Ligand code: AMP
């Protein structure tokens with residue numbers, strides 16, 4: 105089977121790396137890809153925004169499966185267009201991708217299906233939103249309803265700051281994504297991620313992870329797309345995973361199906377582990393980045409075959425085998441990130457992979473034959489170990505072998521678990 109993978113980040117490099125190893129994959133194409141992806145796939149010149157163009161490419165190259173990495177093309181309905189052309193797709197329809205594309209949609213679904221999540225109010229005007237703040241205590245959680253490239257969430261410590269943030273949101277800070285704002289109860293606890301694959305009916309749990317969203321060591325400073333992650337997340341015990349399946353994932357999949365918008369693809373639940381049990385913070389309709397990198401490092405099964413089964417509604421009986429070891433990834437970012445990252449800094453990967461580590465490219469380019477930084481998050485240095493402590497040591501050992509003068513990374517990825525393992 106020939107496969108087309110869409111996307112260009114570290115998540116897609118990890119998917120490409122795993123798909124290229126799949127016994128059921130014949131030829132892998134990727135677009136737009138990156139220099140790392142180019143080592144395991146042939147770069148194709150198709151544009152995910154041009155649905156007819158993607159379908160034409162698939163017909164011309166006998167593509168048996170399209171894997172859509174990022175959320176934007178899913179929310180834009182690319183999976184629907186390709187399915188209409190008879191092409192199997194890994195990823196949800198436009199209607200089902202609302203689980204990520206509209207915070208209000210997901211909150212309403214949770215309310216209908218009795219799924220544990222924070223209390224909320226959907227608002228469509230500044231006056232309405234300000235009045236709704238009365239119903240909550242500080243800190244205030246404010247979310248632009250639509251996709252805002254991960255930047256649409258504001259946690260305001262005081263009412264004054266909340267009102268100012270609401271004024272910005274309704275003033276167009278996030279464009280159309282902020283035409284509606286969801287105000288939410290603040291949940292307390294530790295965050296963890298749970299992944300499941302589903303074809304709309306069968307659900308296959310697909311691993312757990314924890315990431316570090318803040319740019320600074322000790323989890324301080326501005327939010328980023330994620331500065332590192334590890335899998336599995338021991339904090340999600342088997343009992344908590346079962347509760348997540350029973351109380352959150354299964355009711356979601358069943359309700360979506362019952363309401364005529366079956367969900368197919370990967371369902372990524374961001375959870376808050378509260379004293380009352382796991383509560384849903386948000387859904388994503390794609391793999392996490394960099395969580396995908398640590399999941400793929402541990403996956404032992406044929407990814408292409410699993411994704412095809414998912415796309416065809418044939419997930420029943422399919423299993424995903426993961427290594428018992430821990431994988432940990434350290435994000436090397438360009439100085440300036442998450443503000444304006446320095447572009448063009450030279451990268452020397454040296455013998456970083458000599459000890460078994462894997463370096464995924466997230467934001468790189470080749471300029472005059474030299475590998476250079478070309479984005480905020482640039483490399484994902486990923487390694488395995490018997491536990492988080494050992495995986496962390498292996499990942500930082502690989503980081504030390506990389507020359508990237510205009511880059512930086514956090515030195516404490518996995519710290520919570522390392523502390524717990526120390527006892
Ligand atoms: P999101 O983009 O929805 O993942 O939100 C970004 C981050 O904001 C999450 O990873 C949480 O750390 C935090 N957050 C979002 N919603 C809540 C909530 N209801 N209570 C506490 N923290 C939240």
Ligand code: GLY
Pocket residue numbers: 315329330388391392393394395
């Ligand atoms: N690392 C968080 C995300 O992919 O949304």
